[in-house]
Amino acid sequence: MHEHENTSPDSAWISSCYRNVFPGVARYISRRGGTRDEACDVFQDSIVVLYEMKAANKVPGNLKNEQAYLAGIAKHQWSRYCESKNKTTAVGDADAQLPDAAPTPEPATARLLQLLGSAGQRCMELLHAFYYDNLSPAKAASRFGYAGERSATVQKYKCLEKLRNEVKTKKLEHADFLD
Amino acid sequence: MRTSLIDIETAEQYLAGALPPAQQLVFQARLLAEPGLQEQLIAQQEVYTLLKQHGREKLRREIVTVQHLLFTKPAFAKFRERIRRYFPET
Secondary structure, three states: OOOOOOOOOOHHHHHHHHHHHHHHHHHHHHHOOOOHHHHHHHHHHHHHHHHHHHHOOOOOOOHHHHHHHHHHHHHHHHHHHHHHOOOOOOOOHHHHHOOOOOOOOOOOOHHHHHHHHOOOHHHHHHHHHHHOOOOOHHHHHHHHOOOOHHHHHHHHHHHHHHHHHHHHHHHHHOOOOOO | OOHHHHHHHHHHHHHOOOOOHHHHHHHHHHHHHOHHHHHHHHHHHHHHHHHHHHHHHHHHHHHHHHHHHHOOOHHHHHHHHHHHHHOOOO
């Protein structure tokens, strides 16, 4: 699994997660009565959790650690899944410290997409890089071609302002917006 | 940077708990005195939530695409065979 240093998760990284870690997770889940679809769902959630932890610099950037981490997250996710299904399953204490999984988000509503779309593609990419990938201003400046960190940061706030104003307008138009 | 952007920057730091104590007090006082600022703060918080949701959905789509390739492309037949051993019924 290569380092991806808080950049967008590329498909090579995701593929490497599957090829290196999924077989072990699949065996673990199959031995506990899970199906292939359940293993896939749990693994998808686990990659999201791992990615968010990496973006927040909460995972030591060591190859073996990362794979072990992902396997640990997957066991934890499987245990949570079983609890939600009222199943019982044994899970090691080591997994107890993991944060709650990224809950599977509800699909974005049309209104949400419309709102985010109103900021424009470039703004959305910039905001995604800053707020989901947790890119530093220096890296964002270099990736998006800004003169420096400050320019990238100012642009980030301009994009944020557009979205914030859109949220305010939508809230006025629809009292139930974002409910 | 224009004033409205400085307010957004300050609100971001306030929400992250990253404002120095003196600035935090000033900002809290402004929130009480300026209802518009309070509204903006709430909307800004909602934008962060939306961005996170959007980010997760985008990542999940990428994961599903990769998973589909691994389970269909001839190049990954060995990988599939390994997984099939654990789930012979599928």
